[in-house]
Amino acid sequence: MREIVLIGINHKTAPVELRECIAFSEDEAVTATAALRGRPHIHESLLYSTCNRVELLLVTDDKPAAVADAKAFIADFNKIPVAQFESALYIHANDDAVRHLFRVAASLDSMIVGEPQILGQIKEAYRRAAEAKTAGVILNRLLHRAFFIAKRIRTETGIGDRAVSISYAAVELTRKIFGSLDGKRVLLIGAGEMAELAVEHLLRHPVAETFVANRTFETGLALARRFNGQAIRFEEIPEHIKRVDIIISSTGAPGFVITREDVKSIIRARRNRPIFFIDIAVPRDIDPEINRLDNAYVYDIDDLKGAIEENIEDRQKEAIKGERIVDEATVRFREWHDSLDVVPTIVGLRKKLETIAEAEIKRTVHGNGMSPEDAQALTRMMAAFINKMLHDPTVFLKREGMHGDKALYIDTVRKLFKLDE
Amino acid sequence: MDASALVISIVLYMLSAAGYLAYLLLQKNALQRAGFFLLLAGWVCHTVSILLEVARQGHIPVSNLHETLSFAGWAIAGVFIVLHYRYGLKILGVVAAPFVALIMVIVSLLPDEPAQTTAIFKSFWLVSHVTVIFIGEAAFALACGAGILYLTQENAIKTKRRRFFFKRLPSLDLLDSTGYACIVVGFTMLTLGLITGLVFAKSVWGRFWSWDPKEVWSGISWLFYAALLHERLTVGWRGRRSAIMAIVGFGVLVFTFLGVNFLMEGHHAVFTK
Structure with a gap:
């Protein structure tokens, strides 16, 4: 009777320094998958490596031999001694291995429960295994079940419902203020990487216009081009606050870029239309006093983080429902495997x-x-x-x-x- | 016969209110649907009870406080149902259903003394005056409800503390535009109501305006809402200030409806005591 064995480390068992040493890059994973095919005790195998985990799924007739083989493989491939990572390894067999895979695929085991990337990463790993022909009957069935379960948990529970990234939290809040994002104008102040990350989801929605203001006009121009927006000069900001609805600021400026007076003086010109400031800069760019003005809302990075924390708690509650679905699926899979x-x-x-x-x-x-x-x-x-x-x-x-x-x-x-x- | 229809409708309104409040706490969509259908059923019973009363008395039943309040409750429920179908603004039921239920409970506690039937109740102008005024007041009541929801949600966003209702309430923009729509409807109806009232006054007492306290306060309400609309159209008054004004305006209206009758004399007094 063939056994399913899972060997791995993740963010709970190993610090990032160790995970870095063992992680497989995209290219390495391809080579590794091919290398695993030749091992005598390993009939089927699948390897996935993300920033939070490295896991190796095996089908074997001889569990101890396969485990030893796998450890040696990881050590050889990454050129570190087995002793250095052995204590951080967890080894699951059969039901436990199946349950573990289902939980990982459904993002119940993730650092941020419900984050959607992991499923795609496992799908990619499965595609590699299928190409290298290291996935056989058992892993084929197992992975297809895992994808199905992950999808089911996502639709039947609320683990993926609430915003848990700054970017999503910003979108959620924007919706609470404006209802829909259609026809809204967005102004980005500062063209740093943070700004891009924060507005990624916001700009995926159809907004009417995007403006980018940056101290170095050229950098702003490049970012504006990426978002199909328009670059403006820093001095033009006061003029543009009259027209835009959402302002995202992330400059490295030591003081406030927009003060209470700036906004107060243009409220009438805006005909009291609501304006939403998202301030992700530290030190802050937007005067927090603006939040006291009517129809003006200011959220800084800590406020957004606070909003996310509540949502994470909600997700954890939903995850309990997901665990039940996983348990059920594990039993079903065992029935098939036994047959x-x-x-x-x-x-x-x-x-x-x-x-x-x-x-x-x-x-x-x-x-x-x-x-x-x-x-x-x-x-x-x-x-x-x-x-x-x-x-x-x-x-x-x-x-x-x-x-x-x-x-x-x-x-x-x-x-x-x-x-x- | 007609009393039983009214009692059934009150029970249904109360169940509906309970359903909506449970929806706010538990956020099960079924509760909200149940609340709405209970309200709808209550409203149908209520309509039947009013029609029976019309058949019995031979005129529109607004001759004492019991009847006028009941009519007001009926109008609010009716306007809410229309809004629900037009805009799908489910959450307003959280305010509307308990409000209607409260009005109807008060109605059931008030004595229903038969008033002297006079010919003036059969006038076309009176019927249109009363109906239009009540629909207008119902729209203002819902504007007040939307205003309360707006302030609640705005406070949650401003203070950055999300409470359990944060997810349930719609966007500020939707609440604001609903309140505005309600005020536009209410104002139109109030204007029509005042005009028909003037015409009716002319036909009965021979003059359009007699400085009756109710007339004066209706005029004040009208001016108040006119000012609110004017500000909105010219400088774009909206959001928080507009919501507060909708609530204050409704306070003025309630005073016009009840306060004037109890504190002052006038020719409207007989209908509402």
């Missing part, structure tokens, strides 16, 4: 044939008005037929040292005769 054994398959095959024979005999006896003696003879004939019929497949499946992947043949038989229904 991949030779004996239950032969028993199932026999039962199927006998059921068909019984029904057909009954019909024939009934339809032709046969005597009980004739009927008995017919039954005996059928029993003998089934035995002869099953002889070769049974010998084939039970034969020691069957070539290739045993699970594959059993799975084919089960599919051919629809034994899983």
Whole structure:
């Protein structure tokens, strides 16, 4: 009986310094996946590596040998001694390994529960494994189940509902103020990386216009081009506050870039339309006093973080529902995995044939008005037929040292005769 | 007969209010739907009860406080139902349903003394005057409700403390424009109501305006809302200030409706005591 084994480290068991040493880059993962194919005790394998975890999923006949093999592989590949990372490793087998994979894929095990990237990363790893032909019957089924479960948990629970990144929190708040983002004008002050990250989601929604103001006009111009926006000079900011609805500021300026007086003086010109300031700069760019003005709202980086924390708590509550779905799926998967054994398959095959024979005999006896003696003879004939019929497949499946992947043949038989229904 | 229809409608309104409040706390969409359908059922019963009263008395039943308040409650529920279908603004039910339920509970506590039937109740001008005024007042009541929700949500955003209602309430923009729409409807109706009232006064007492306290206070309410709309249209008054004004305006209106009757005399007094 083949076992499913999972070996890995993650953010809970290893500090970032160690995870860095073991992490596989995209290219390395391809080479590693190919290298794993040759190992004698490892029949199927899948490797995924993200910034928070490195995990190796194996199907093996000999668990201790495979585990030792895998450790040696990780050590060789990353050129660090086994002793250095061994204590941070966790090893799960069968049900535990299956549950672990389901939880990871559904993002229940993530640092930020419900974050959507992990599923894509596992899908990518599976694609690599499929290309390198290291995924066989068991991993194919397991991964497809994992993707299905992850999707189900996402739709049936609220783990992915609430904003947990600064960028999403900003979008959520903007919606609470303006309703829809259609036709809103956005002004970015400062063209740093933070600004890009923060507005990423905001700008994915169709807004009417985007303006970028930067001290160095050229940098602003480059960013504006990326967002299909328009670059303006720093001096033009006061003029533009009259027109825009959302302002995102992230400059390195030591003092306030926009003061209370700046905003107060243009309220009338804006006809009291609401204006929302998102200040992600430290030290702050936007005078917090502006928040006291009517129809003006200011959120700084800490306010946004506060909003996220509440949402994270909510997600954790939803995750409990996800755990239940995972438990259920783990049991279901075990049932399938157990059926991949030779004996239950032969028993199932026999039962199927006998059921068909019984029904057909009954019909024939009934339809032709046969005597009980004739009927008995017919039954005996059928029993003998089934035995002869099953002889070769049974010998084939039970034969020691069957070539290739045993699970594959059993799975084919089960599919051919629809034994899983 | 008609009393039982009224009692059923009051029970339904109360259940509806309970449903909406439970929705606010638990955020199960089914509760909100249940609340709305209970309100709808209550309103249908209420309509039946009013129609029966019309059949019995032979005129629109607004001859004492019991009847006028009941009519006001009916108008608020009706306007809310229209708004619900037009704009799908579900959350307003959280304010509207308890408010209607409260009015109707007060109605049930007030004595329903038969008033002297006079010919003036059969006048076309009176019927239109009363109906239009009540629809207008209902719209103002909902504007006040939208204003309360606006202030609640605005406070949550400004103070950066999200409470349990943060997710439930719609955007500030939607609350603000709903309040505005309610005020526009209310103001139009109030204007029509005042005009029909003037015409009716002319036909009964021979003059348009007699400095009756109710007339004076209706005039004040009208001016108040006119000022609010004017500010909105000229300098774009909106948001917080507009919400507060909608609430204050409704206070003035309630005083016009009830306060004037109890504190001052006048020819409207007979209908509302």
